[in-house]
Amino acid sequence: MSAHAHRELTKNQALVFGSLSDAGGPLTAYAILDLLREDGFRAPLQVYRALDKLVEFGMVHRLESLNAFVACSHKDCTGHGSAAFAICEKCGDVREFTPDDAVGLLKNWTESQGFALARTTIELRGTCKGCVASG
Amino acid sequence: MSAHAHRELTKNQALVFGSLSDAGGPLTAYAILDLLREDGFRAPLQVYRALDKLVEFGMVHRLESLNAFVACSHKDCTGHGSAAFAICEKCGDVREFTPDDAVGLLKNWTESQGFALARTTIELRGTCKGCVASG
DNA sequence: CTGTTTATGTTATGTTGTAACACAGATAGC
DNA sequence: GCTATCTGTGTTACAACATAACATAAACAG
Numbered sequence: 001m002s003a004h005a006h007r008e009l010t011k012n013q014a015l016v017f018g019s020l021s022d023a024g025g026p027l028t029a030y031a032i033l034d035l036l037r038e039d040g041f042r043a044p045l046q047v048y049r050a051l052d053k054l055v056e057f058g059m060v061h062r063l064e065s066l067n068a069f070v071a072c073s074h075k076d077c078t079g080h081g082s083a084a085f086a087i088c089e090k091c092g093d094v095r096e097f098t099p100d101d102a103v104g105l106l107k108n109w110t111e112s113q114g115f116a117l118a119r120t121t122i123e124l125r126g127t128c129k130g131c132v133a134s135g
Numbered sequence: 136m137s138a139h140a141h142r143e144l145t146k147n148q149a150l151v152f153g154s155l156s157d158a159g160g161p162l163t164a165y166a167i168l169d170l171l172r173e174d175g176f177r178a179p180l181q182v183y184r185a186l187d188k189l190v191e192f193g194m195v196h197r198l199e200s201l202n203a204f205v206a207c208s209h210k211d212c213t214g215h216g217s218a219a220f221a222i223c224e225k226c227g228d229v230r231e232f233t234p235d236d237a238v239g240l241l242k243n244w245t246e247s248q249g250f251a252l253a254r255t256t257i258e259l260r261g262t263c264k265g266c267v268a269s270g
Numbered sequence: 271c272t273g274t275t276t277a278t279g280t281t282a283t284g285t286t287g288t289a290a291c292a293c294a295g296a297t298a299g300c
Numbered sequence: 301g302c303t304a305t306c307t308g309t310g311t312t313a314c315a316a317c318a319t320a321a322c323a324t325a326a327a328c329a330g
Contacts, residue, residue, distance in 0.1 A: 010308060030286070043311060048287065053308095064199035065256050067286060067317095084241070086250050099244060105237040106219070106259060113230070114264030115221050121200050123256040124241060129249030145277060165316070178280060183318065188277095202286095202317060 007057060015039055016050035017071065020060060026068035026094050063087070063094065065123045070094055084122035090131035142192060150174055151185040152206065155195060161203035161229050198222070198229065200258045205229055219257035225266035 009017060019035045020027055027035075029047045041047065051069055054060035060069050061083055072083070073096040082103045086095040103120060110117040127135065144152060154170045155162055162170075164182045176182065186204055189195035195204050196218055207218070208231040217238045221230040238255060245252040262270065 012309075028286075040310095044287070045289095046310075049308080064258070086245060086248070088250075089253070095248070095250075097244065099241055102237040102240040102244075105240065106234055106257070109232065109234060109237075110221060110259060110261065113221070114267060115223075115230075115259070116262040116267050117259055118224070118261040119259075121256065121258040121260070122241070123199070124245060124250070124252055124254075125256070126245065126253040127251040132249060132251050147278075163317075179318070180320095181279075184277080 007059075010050075010053075012041075012046055013050045013053055015041070016047060017054055017059060020054075020069060020071040023071075025092065026063055026066055026070040028066075028068045032069075061085070061096070063123060064121050065125065070096070072096070082120040082122070084124065086124045086126065086128070088128035088131055089125055090127050090135060093128050093130075095128070142194075145185075145188075147176075147181055148185045148188055150176070151182060152189055152194060155204060155206040158206075160227065161198055161201055161205040163201075163203045167204075196220070196231070198258060199256050200260065205231070207231070217255040217257070219259065221259045221261065221263070223263035223266055224260055225262050225270060228263050228265075230263070 015036055016032055019032045029044060029051060032051075033041055033044055033047045036047070051060060051062075055062055055069075059072055061072055062069055063085060066087065070085075082098070083096050084099050084102075086097065088094075099122065102122070106120060107117060150171050151167055154167050164179060164186060167186075168176055168179055168182045171182070186195060186197075190197055190204075194207055196207055197204055198220060201222065205220075217233070218231050219234050219237075221232065223229075234257065237257070241255065242252060
């Protein structure tokens with residue numbers, strides 16, 4: 001059982017996380033809302049409030065450059081290092097990875113500047129291997 | 136004379152770039168629109184179209200996590216490496232820097248995956264030196 | 271001088287995200 | 301039991317960010 005399940009999610013949080021897990025890729029908040037209308041969701045705030053908590057828990061990541069959200073691909077997201085994302089602009093696939101070496105260098109820079117780092121956003125846009133091959 | 140000026144900007148592009156340069160920090164498209172109403176701007180598209188070109192030219196960067204835009208801090212932006220940004224959540228200050236070492240490691244990862252990298256987004260959130268000291 | 275490309279102006283609309291207020295359920299302390 | 305508080309929820313309305321579609325004009329190559 002994944003560490004995610006250790007946390008007691010509320011009903012709405014579980015529904016939203018389930019949508020993202022089932023999707024296997026990024027969804028916008030409004031896409032989630034549409035998926036959950038049959039479960040009683042009526043308004044964007046129901047989605048955004050659940051997403052806020054899930055992001056806080058580390059179970060969901062926000063993709064700033066897509067205005068979308070994705071379930072963390074790790075079994076246990078809490079406490080892992082900063083995530084990065086490779087986003088294919090052809091097929092929309094998103095690969096999460098953890099570039100500890102690159103993040104370490106960025107941390108070195110922030111420390112040298114006296115900048116107290118709270119959160120990193122690293123998003124790489126391009127074309128994935130499959131789409132390069134077929135395109 | 137900076138390399139930026141080498142390029143012949145259209146009237147709207149020059150107005151938008153001037154706003155961002157004068158601001159010395161990030162502005163949203165609608166903030167730019169309000170600044171330029173006295174110059175005849177009436178609609179968001181006038182701003183977005185100019186921003187699209189300025190970003191394409193490398194003279195302006197988009198900050199994905201702020202939905203805002205900032206003039207490149209380099210004299211000659213064309214052709215320089217990928218930029219990164221340290222964004223202070225207290226005072227809103229944005230520092231642009233060029234972490235070639237970290238970007239190099241990210242490129243190594245993409246190459247090992249067969250991912251054709253087109254563009255990197257690196258945005259660091261936290262508290263700048265001044266705000267750490269005063270807070 | 272005509273076809274093409276690029277920039278522009280304008281209206282309307284689409285997409286993403288929050289404010290404000292009301293209510294329900296759990297629970298800790300008296 | 302009772303009430304204070306905290307968290308989650310439901311709903312309406314709205315704010316903020318971005319683009320579609322269509323029309324006009326200026327620049328320029330052939």
